[in-house]
Amino acid sequence: MKLLAAKVPITTVWTGPDAPRDVDAPATAAQPDIAAWAKSMDTESRLGLHGRTLTQLLFAEPVIVRTERDGWSEILAPWQPSSGDALGYPGWVPSSHLGELPSSAADPVAVTVPTAPLLAEPVAGAPLMTVSFATVLASVEQADGYTRVATPDGGSGWLANDVLRSVAEPSTPEDRLRLGAQFLGLEYLWGGTSAYGLDCSGLTHSVSRVLGLRIPRDAHDQADTLENVPIDEAQPGDLYFFARPDAKVHHVGFVSPVGMLHASETGKRLEDAPLPPERRTTLVAAARF
Known part of the structure; x- marks a missing residue:
């Protein structure tokens, strides 16, 4: 086994190398375009992701590589705790999406806005890529209102300070709702953990990551x-957690003054709304950070 990191802005984790369909080509390309992939799928295509996709990795997120086969790597994602494996969330990603770990691992900062440009130089530098909400990177130095961060394969880039927060900074329940509310209206994406699509636990996990809280995926x-x-x-x-009789929990959302802020289900959009009667009948538990 070896330790690597995602070197693309977002890589989708699949159940196996044979899981992607033709429509998923933008997500598995050497330079994946998750925005184009999400935009290309109708509701039927999104429903077809069930049993194919598991989660997503964000730029510079570490992975443990177990095996490699035909251009694919079987990985564990330690930043995404899972009952599936004590070392992290298991699955498969294209090997071309992985690179060497960043050289620095100190003073981590998280992206707090839906997307942000990673620049070659502060202020007027050329954009290297666009990174997603909840991307966590090690900070190296600051200059002119920007922070230089370490990136995979020995590189670095600059992000504006106003799109970042230190993951060590204390947070409040209001911070969770404020960060989550940025995605109101975003279409649900099974396995999604990025600004281009979230599932229910992807929302709660990603918001928590920004606030320095590592909770299960x-x-x-x-x-x-x-x-x-x-x-x-x-x-x-x-x-709030939801389950049907004699079944494991299948849904989660943030309790809000209105009712619940959550990514509902495939075909619907992230909302902050009162709990309808049919949802209340499956409300089984609540938890606090």
């Missing part, structure tokens, strides 16, 4: 791991 693991509180004592910024 999947809803049922979040329910099993986080501190449970009585449902009638849940406060804005806490989590």
